[in-house]
Amino acid sequence: MVRHTVAFKLKHAAGSAAEKDFLAKAGELASIPGVAKFEITRQVSAKNPYAYGIAMEFADQAAYEGYNDHPEHVAFVRDRWLPEVEGFLEADFVAL
Amino acid sequence: MVRHTVAFKLKHAAGSAAEKDFLAKAGELASIPGVAKFEITRQVSAKNPYAYGIAMEFADQAAYEGYNDHPEHVAFVRDRWLPEVEGFLEADFVAL
Numbered sequence: 001m002v003r004h005t006v007a008f009k010l011k012h013a014a015g016s017a018a019e020k021d022f023l024a025k026a027g028e029l030a031s032i033p034g035v036a037k038f039e040i041t042r043q044v045s046a047k048n049p050y051a052y053g054i055a056m057e058f059a060d061q062a063a064y065e066g067y068n069d070h071p072e073h074v075a076f077v078r079d080r081w082l083p084e085v086e087g088f089l090e091a092d093f094v095a096l
Numbered sequence: 097m098v099r100h101t102v103a104f105k106l107k108h109a110a111g112s113a114a115e116k117d118f119l120a121k122a123g124e125l126a127s128i129p130g131v132a133k134f135e136i137t138r139q140v141s142a143k144n145p146y147a148y149g150i151a152m153e154f155a156d157q158a159a160y161e162g163y164n165d166h167p168e169h170v171a172f173v174r175d176r177w178l179p180e181v182e183g184f185l186e187a188d189f190v191a192l
Contacts, residue, residue: 003137007187023192041099041189048187055189089185091103091144093137093151096119 001094002058004067007043007050008088014051022084025076026054032070034063049087064092097190098154100163103139103146104184110147118180121172122150128166130159146185160188 012019023040030038038056058064067073108115119136126134134152154160163169 002140040192042192043187044098044190045186045188048185050187053187053189089144090141091139091146091149092141093149094140096136096138 002061002064003055003093004058004064004090005053005055005092006088006090007048007053009049009051009086011084011086018084022080023052025080029054029073029076030056032067032072034058034067050089098157098160099151099189100154100160100186101149101151101188102184102186103144103149105145105147105182107180107182114180118176119148121176125150125169125172126152128163128168130154130163145183 010019010022012022027038027040029035036057036059039054041053041055043050043053056067058067106115106118108118123134123136125131132153132155135150137149137151139146139149152163154163
């Protein structure tokens with residue numbers, strides 16, 4: 001199992017319609033085949049520069065790559081992520 | 097619910113006895129009252145500078161603070177974390 005996560009902050013103002021729309025669109029990634037336990041959360045540690053987190057799980061590396069290459073994910077990264085995200089850090093976790 | 101996470105890398109060489117001992121000691125944090133779904137994982141994204149992750153969940157902020165202030169956690173941070181960890185980033189996630 002691979003737990004894929006990303007912490008990020010948006011260019012949009014907190015509470016703005018643009019922020020809300022981005023988060024709603026990001027939520028649609030949950031329907032891409034292979035994605036399990038999808039969640040979008042608020043990052044609240046003052047020791048961390050990011051405002052949100054997205055996390056999901058894949059059965060294995062092949063399922064993860066299938067998601068990564070899926071046209072809906074590719075389009076989301078191109079059309080929404082790159083233009084609207086100010087900064088982010090990905091992290092992927094597997095069993096020790 | 098608060099999901100408390102930290103990604104980190106150790107000063108110890110990969111596969112060393114010192115690394116193994118640190119991870120075993122970190123695992124004992126799971127027994128501190130209030131800690132749920134404790135896990136230590138390997139961080140595998142090449143886009144992230146850290147080698148390991150620890151994650152745990154607390155019912156609420158009070159439970160989180162109880163863990164943070166618990167003598168066993170305080171001693172672990174002082175005696176193991178600060179001297180043996182080369183770098184880390186905490187992130188705490190709550191529902192949107």
